[in-house]
Amino acid sequence: MTFNAEAEFGVGERDEWSYSPAIAVGPLRFGMTVDEVVEAAAMLGHTKVSDCPRDHTIFSPTRKVEVSHPAAKQSPPAVTAYISQAAGLFCIAADAVHGPQVTHNGIPLVGRDLMDLERAEIAYAETNDVHFCYTPEGYAGPDDPGVVLRGQRVGQVLRSRPLFMVTRDGANTEWDSMPSEERRIYGESMA
Numbered sequence: 001m002t003f004n005a006e007a008e009f010g011v012g013e014r015d016e017w018s019y020s021p022a023i024a025v026g027p028l029r030f031g032m033t034v035d036e037v038v039e040a041a042a043m044l045g046h047t048k049v050s051d052c053p054r055d056h057t058i059f060s061p062t063r064k065v066e067v068s069h070p071a072a073k074q075s076p077p078a079v080t081a082y083i084s085q086a087a088g089l090f091c092i093a094a095d096a097v098h099g100p101q102v103t104h105n106g107i108p109l110v111g112r113d114l115m116d117l118e119r120a121e122i123a124y125a126e127t128n129d130v131h132f133c134y135t136p137e138g139y140a141g142p143d144d145p146g147v148v149l150r151g152q153r154v155g156q157v158l159r160s161r162p163l164f165m166v167t168r169d170g171a172n173t174e175w176d177s178m179p180s181e182e183r184r185i186y187g188e189s190m191a
Contacts, residue, residue, distance in 0.1 A: 014110070015044075015100040021146045025164045026100060028081055031088035034063050037081045041067040045078065052082065055180040058170035060086035062179065069098060082179045086169035091179055096152040096159035104142040105130075112160040114139055114151055136175065148174050150182060 017026030024030065027040045034049060041047050045068050052062040062084050066077035078098040082091040094102060096111045103109060105128075107120050118140035121132040131143040141149035141162070152161035163182060165174040 017094075017100040017102045019102050019104060019147075019164060021144055022166050025092045025094075025102060028079075028089060028092055030090060030166045032083070033088055034065065034083050037065045037083060037089055041065060041079070041081070045069045048077075052179060052181060056170075060084050060169050062168075064179070064181070080181075082182075084168045087166070090166050090168040090177060091182070092164045093150075093182055094162055094164075096154055096161045099161075102162065102164070104144060104147060107142070109141070109147070109149070109160055109162045111154075114149075114158050114160055117141070117149075117160050145174055148178060 015026075019025050022030060027044070028037060032040065038047050038049060048066045048068075050064055050066075052064050054061060062082055065081045065083065067079040067081070068075060068077050075098055076095055078095050078100065080093040080095075081089055082093075083089050094100060094110045099110050101108050101110050105124055107117070107124060109117070121140045121142065124130070125132045132140055133143045134140055135149055137151070139149040139151060139160070141147055146165055148163040148165055150161040150163060151158035163174075163178065165177055167174055168177045171177040
């Protein structure tokens with residue numbers, strides 16, 4: 001089954017990836033090296049490897065692997081993987097427009113209107129007597145420390161851009177581990 005993205009974004013269907021907390025998202029396993037990420041991502045599309053700015057000295061040097069669909073060379077990456085020299089792959093970001101669909105408890109997390117996603121999370125929590133959480137920025141998401149929801153502006157709407165994470169070297173939480181580049185998407189502050 002594939003997730004049908006809204007036609008207004010120019011995406012017909014998304015790949016569907018599974019999520020196993022603290023283990024993997026799709027073909028990417030937490031702890032992988034840069035070479036392992038590039039090898040796993042090569043079947044998905046074009047990859048580009050680059051260094052991330054070192055904003056905090058407590059973190060070891062970090063690299064990122066951007067994966068774009070083969071037919072969409074000029075579009076933003078569908079997936080961005082962040083790899084710490086000490087911890088390996090610790091963060092996987094799914095683009096709101098081009099990224100694969102990843103679900104948590106049956107709720108699609110990628111590319112959703114943030115208000116619709118909040119309603120879905122509340123309904124799921126009420127029906128199943130479980131919890132959901134809000135990020136420090138006010139985005140509702142699953143009560144799973146490995147999922148940090150971010151907003152990505154798509155036209156006039158903020159869409160969900162989830163980060164699937166484990167803590168990296170020297171960090172206490174996934175929020176603390178967030179790559180500085182993910183605090184700003186496409187040059188625009190998401191706070």
